[in-house]
Amino acid sequence: MFTSLRLPLAALLSFALVQAVSAAECSSVTAHGAEVFATECSVCHAVTKGTTGMMGPNLNGVVGRKSGSLAGFSYSQAMRDKDISWQAENITQFITQPQAYVPGTYMPYMGLASADDREAVACFLKEQH
Numbered sequence: 001m002f003t004s005l006r007l008p009l010a011a012l013l014s015f016a017l018v019q020a021v022s023a024a025e026c027s028s029v030t031a032h033g034a035e036v037f038a039t040e041c042s043v044c045h046a047v048t049k050g051t052t053g054m055m056g057p058n059l060n061g062v063v064g065r066k067s068g069s070l071a072g073f074s075y076s077q078a079m080r081d082k083d084i085s086w087q088a089e090n091i092t093q094f095i096t097q098p099q100a101y102v103p104g105t106y107m108p109y110m111g112l113a114s115a116d117d118r119e120a121v122a123c124f125l126k127e128q129h
């Protein structure tokens with residue numbers, strides 16, 4: 001299913017950097033992840049380096065970044081206190097139910113129901129740096 005979507009999506013999404021991926025388990029879901037990001041996350045988050053002024057922190061380079069640490073963004077105390085390094089795995093957990101994973105977070109998002117979509121968008125974020 002993902003394979004059949006790859007080409008049209010790559011053509012449609014201007015920001016979809018369809019790059020060679022490092023993690024084998026992510027390679028088949030990156031294009032789908034770009035679509036999930038566009039529909040679920042891009043209203044609040046940018047992935048283009050340097051973009052500011054959105055409701056949520058810029059997610060360029062978020063994988064490997066400490067939670068609540070992007071300079072210049074006003075995070076909740078809960079996010080600053082979380083003290084984790086974001087990885088594809090814990091981003092997947094966070095977006096399942098943000099208020100459960102980081103109680104008190106400012107992220108006003110109910111969660112993403114589909115496990116495939118969660119994994120795809122986490123893999124997409126891994127490639128944004």
Ligand code: HEC
Nearest residue numbers: 040041044055056057067068075076079105106107108109
């Ligand atoms: C309605 C706006 C909104 C939507 C939609 C949204 N977010 Fe967020 N997000 C935020 C805000 C605001 C924060 C800061 C939370 C805090 O400070 O507690 C945040 C924080 C985050 C963080 C932590 C970043 C850091 O620097 O520590 C991640 C990761 C994240 N969001 C991923 C996502 C993903 C992936 C999606 C889509 C599935 C998404 N968000 C959808 C508003 C949103």
